[in-house]
Amino acid sequence: MFYGAVVWDPWFIVGQIVCLQCLYYLTLGVFLSFLVGTRVSHMSLVYFFDFATVTTSTVTGWCVIVSFLLSSVAG
Template identity: 70%
Template sequence: MFYGTAVWDPWLIVAQIVCLQCSYYLTLGVFVMVFLGVRVPRLSLVYFFDYATLSLSTVTGWCVIASFFLSSLAGAVYMVFLVERARKCLDFSATLYIIHLFLCIMYGGWPSSITWWVVNGTGLGVMALLAEYLCIRREQQDIPLDRYRPSV
């Protein structure tokens, strides 16, 4: 299919959102395990969804913040392969973080920490901009024509 033709495929969009969300949380889990595996006695979902864990006053809080930031970088790379279009990157990034906000509200209530909002807003911006940049670079690659020429 050519890039110019837009086909409305809601199942594809839902599948892309689910794959991106799962990849993001899987990566976040790996980074939390790497950074906090030695520091805390027991890992739990509190480091994913509780706004109080994102704290600037403790080393554990800084490790969680670093995990979120690195997960947003990885999410941008995932988006290059899942979404493949630069103009859709902001939509998918915002959807990921809106779903994350709803999960945080269901887990621990409305995030009242300014640190939580800054970390997630920065993560959204980094993910969207880096994914757009990487997708634009991929879209502008030359199309190899050598494989279509008959061998002489």
């Protein structure tokens, strides 16, 4: 079995999902603060959740793209 003695533990699976999401957003925040935070005057959650910031027309947009790629590789 994949889970050892306990075959089905949904709370353990939910805990793993929550931990993975928290680690993803933590690494994304670190990469965004280093790459985008040095370019903008006010860092906000827009860079996390708004698709309009993911653009290739500005250098800040490229920094957002690189941040997403680096955090996905780190995950």
